[in-house]
Amino acid sequence: MTRESKMESSTTLENNPFEGLSAQWSTALVAVVCERCDWTFLAPPDYAHYPCPHCYQASLTLMESSLEGLPHLYPPELLLEFTLKPGDLTLAVERFTRDIPFAPDDLNPKMLSRRLRRVYLPMWLVDADVNATWQAEAGFDYQVVSHQDHFEQYGGGWKSREVTEGRIRWEPRLGTLKRHYPNVAAPALEDSTRLQKALGTYELQQARPYQAETIAESFVRLPDRAPQDAWSDAQPAFQAAAAQECQEATQAGHMRQFSWSPEYANLNWTLLLQPLFTTYYQDDEGRPQPVLIHGQNGRIVGVRRASMKRGQKAALTILAVAMVLFLASLLVSAASLLLPIMLAFGVLSMTAALLVGLGAVYPLIAVWWFNRQQR
Numbered sequence: 001m002t003r004e005s006k007m008e009s010s011t012t013l014e015n016n017p018f019e020g021l022s023a024q025w026s027t028a029l030v031a032v033v034c035e036r037c038d039w040t041f042l043a044p045p046d047y048a049h050y051p052c053p054h055c056y057q058a059s060l061t062l063m064e065s066s067l068e069g070l071p072h073l074y075p076p077e078l079l080l081e082f083t084l085k086p087g088d089l090t091l092a093v094e095r096f097t098r099d100i101p102f103a104p105d106d107l108n109p110k111m112l113s114r115r116l117r118r119v120y121l122p123m124w125l126v127d128a129d130v131n132a133t134w135q136a137e138a139g140f141d142y143q144v145v146s147h148q149d150h151f152e153q154y155g156g157g158w159k160s161r162e163v164t165e166g167r168i169r170w171e172p173r174l175g176t177l178k179r180h181y182p183n184v185a186a187p188a189l190e191d192s193t194r195l196q197k198a199l200g201t202y203e204l205q206q207a208r209p210y211q212a213e214t215i216a217e218s219f220v221r222l223p224d225r226a227p228q229d230a231w232s233d234a235q236p237a238f239q240a241a242a243a244q245e246c247q248e249a250t251q252a253g254h255m256r257q258f259s260w261s262p263e264y265a266n267l268n269w270t271l272l273l274q275p276l277f278t279t280y281y282q283d284d285e286g287r288p289q290p291v292l293i294h295g296q297n298g299r300i301v302g303v304r305r306a307s308m309k310r311g312q313k314a315a316l317t318i319l320a321v322a323m324v325l326f327l328a329s330l331l332v333s334a335a336s337l338l339l340p341i342m343l344a345f346g347v348l349s350m351t352a353a354l355l356v357g358l359g360a361v362y363p364l365i366a367v368w369w370f371n372r373q374q375r
Helices: 003-025 086-097 109-114 192-199 227-250 308-335 342-359 361-374
Strands: 030-034 040-043 060-062 117-152 157-187 219-221 254-282 288-294 300-302
Touching: 003 030, 086 109, 086 288, 086 300, 109 254, 117 227, 157 227, 157 254, 192 288, 227 254, 308 342, 308 361, 342 361
Parallel strands: 117 219
Antiparallel strands: 030 040, 030 060, 040 219, 117 157, 117 254, 254 288, 288 300
């Protein structure tokens, strides 16, 4: 077998594990994993050109033999597109880099924008028919009018005034409920709660049917929670929706101690992809610091670090200026032996040198305090 034939055979074998995957998604994809943060992705075939778009601290490794162990490899039914305008994205990046004292050289809008990567995060949506009995305490607002007596020392003695107080009347309620609840969100990732707390929610009503060209040159995070595992997190959302409907049905202003005994039927699971920009900058030690940007509203999340190296350089520069002023003050003071009036200028120069030298501490304190606040 010739060398060219061997290379062709090797390439074919390498691509074989992902032929079915690419056919299902209608675009060329490979499955990769970051051995640093354990995030798994479907990535473009040229994935080796990029570090992990989540932690940016390791290269991505091809997953040829472990595809069967992943919870879900099928394409999504729905997808949220990147709707953040380029101008708003630029503003978000600029806001992130603003007001950082002595920011690292690598932390600037140009570098962050150049390294932007498009990532899609998975989320489960579940539909269900619910048949339940429920009970709760419904609260109804009402007002109580009373009179209070008070003494006015300079106004003629005791007087009475009318006081209106708002109160809530609690009444027990119970009933049955039969409803169909569509598109109740459930986490597809172990990190979903943390990511949602940091980035905020997405406008799910803007979801569109999946199209292969939408994810071109993007990384798709694979779910690490199967629907059966995510179901326990979806049930509180069903209960919250039911409690809201029961409150509206009773025309109550408040509801507490809601409990129910539901029976679920006709569960239908849908995979939704949510848009996320990621980028990074390098700190003083050369470690990548990831930055995440919401693909719809532009909310940006990441650790902002000031550079102690730049602070030290600024401090040394200030000390150098102070040293020059100090030497100048010595020369001026020496000249006062011939011209006594120069002594006053020498004292002023020495005082200025002392004040400038004390100012050299500011860059170090500013960097230390800013980084401490970021923790």
